[in-house]
Amino acid sequence: MITKTIQIGDLAVEVVRKSIRTLRVTVYPPHGRVRVAAPLRLPEANIHEFIESRRAWIQKHQERFAALPAPAEHTFSPGETHYYQGQPLQLRVLPTTGRARVAQSEPGYLDLHAPAASTAAEREQALSNWYRARLKEQIPALLARWEPVVGARAAAWGVKQMRTRWGTCNTRARRIWLSLELIKQPAECLEYVLVHELTHLHERLHNARFWGLMDQFMPDWRRHKATLNQRVPGHSGPDAC
Numbered sequence: 001m002i003t004k005t006i007q008i009g010d011l012a013v014e015v016v017r018k019s020i021r022t023l024r025v026t027v028y029p030p031h032g033r034v035r036v037a038a039p040l041r042l043p044e045a046n047i048h049e050f051i052e053s054r055r056a057w058i059q060k061h062q063e064r065f066a067a068l069p070a071p072a073e074h075t076f077s078p079g080e081t082h083y084y085q086g087q088p089l090q091l092r093v094l095p096t097t098g099r100a101r102v103a104q105s106e107p108g109y110l111d112l113h114a115p116a117a118s119t120a121a122e123r124e125q126a127l128s129n130w131y132r133a134r135l136k137e138q139i140p141a142l143l144a145r146w147e148p149v150v151g152a153r154a155a156a157w158g159v160k161q162m163r164t165r166w167g168t169c170n171t172r173a174r175r176i177w178l179s180l181e182l183i184k185q186p187a188e189c190l191e192y193v194l195v196h197e198l199t200h201l202h203e204r205l206h207n208a209r210f211w212g213l214m215d216q217f218m219p220d221w222r223r224h225k226a227t228l229n230q231r232v233p234g235h236s237g238p239d240a241c
Contacts (some may be wrong), residue, residue, distance in 0.1 A: 006044065008051045013056070015047060023050045025058065028164050032062030064229075076123035082110055086186035093123075100131035128161075128180070133143070135159050135183040135190075142194050150217050152201035165191040166228060169200035185228065192224035 002017040014035040023046075024037045038047055051058070074080055080091040089110045100114035100122050110130075114123050136159055147153045154173035162168075162179040166189075169176050176197045180189045195218045203210040214221050 002040070006047070008041060008048050008095070011051065011227070013047075015044075017042075023030050023047065025054050026164060027058055027061040027065070029065045030068070031060075031093065032065050034058055044196055074120075074124070075125065076112065076120050082108070082127065084131075085183065086189075092171040100191060101125035102127050131183045132159055132180055135180060136176070138187075138190070139178065143166055145215075146195050150195060150198040150202070150213075154198065154201070167197045169197040172202055173203045174201060186224075188224050189228050192218065192228070195221065 003014065005012055005014050007013070011034055014033065014038050016035065017040045018037055020037060020039055022039070022083055023042070024039075026035045027033070028035065034051075036047060036051065074082070076091065076093070078091060078093045078155075082090045082091055082185055083089065084104075087197045089104070089108060091110050091112055093112045093114055096113040097115065098113070100112065100118050103111045103113065105111055110127070112123055112126060114126065137219050139157060139159075143154065143157070153174075154176045156175040157178065159178050159180055162177075162181070166182060167177060177192070178190070178197070179191060182193060196214065199210060199217060
């Protein structure tokens with residue numbers, strides 16, 4: 001893999017050359033960094049032409065990221081707000097002599113059991129572990145519900161932290177990955193992303209056939225997509241893949 005930065009008009013573009021066949025552009029939050037994945041031997045002039053053809057799309061996403069509120073700087077202290085399935089929960093920190101862990105014993109609250117000397121990083125990891133466990137609990141039932149509707153079955157699935165996507169699908173391996181951030185979003189958004197990724201098992205590209213299948217499988221997908229498009233992975237509170 002070869003990486004360099006080129007200037008295309010007023011845009012600084014990070015170019016990553018890989019063993020791929022087609023160009024792909026990504027705009028990253030929070031500052032709108034532009035990255036292009038390009039075939040190893042593609043002339044640079046072709047990359048310039050591609051970026052110019054995608055100017056409006058790039059600008060739209062940069063403007064959207066610029067309009068988003070800055071993500072909250074959490075210290076994992078009492079009284080902070082953290083989100084679960086779209087609902088705000090107030091953090092309570094309770095002393096313990098064991099390892100930091102999170103539980104939900106009362107509606108509207110998250111209980112973080114942590115030693116007094118625990119660091120913010122240790123508390124963050126405890127909350128991340130709790131989020132991951134909750135998300136993994138929910139996915140099997142959702143797959144059982146939606147795979148027959150979509151008419152496609154994932155050979156494997158997983159959860160991981162993603163900076164810019166809500167989900168991905170490896171169509172060859174028939175493997176789906178879902179963003180850990182989805183557990184903070186409304187439950188219907190998780191279902192939308194799951195159906196979106198399952199639909200890629202029929203159609204790899206975001207083309208007319210893909211969106212037609214989405215209309216068939218989940219007629220109200222646009223509403224859920226609009227909800228997610230108001231947010232970016234890593235931002236709490238109010239780019240599907």
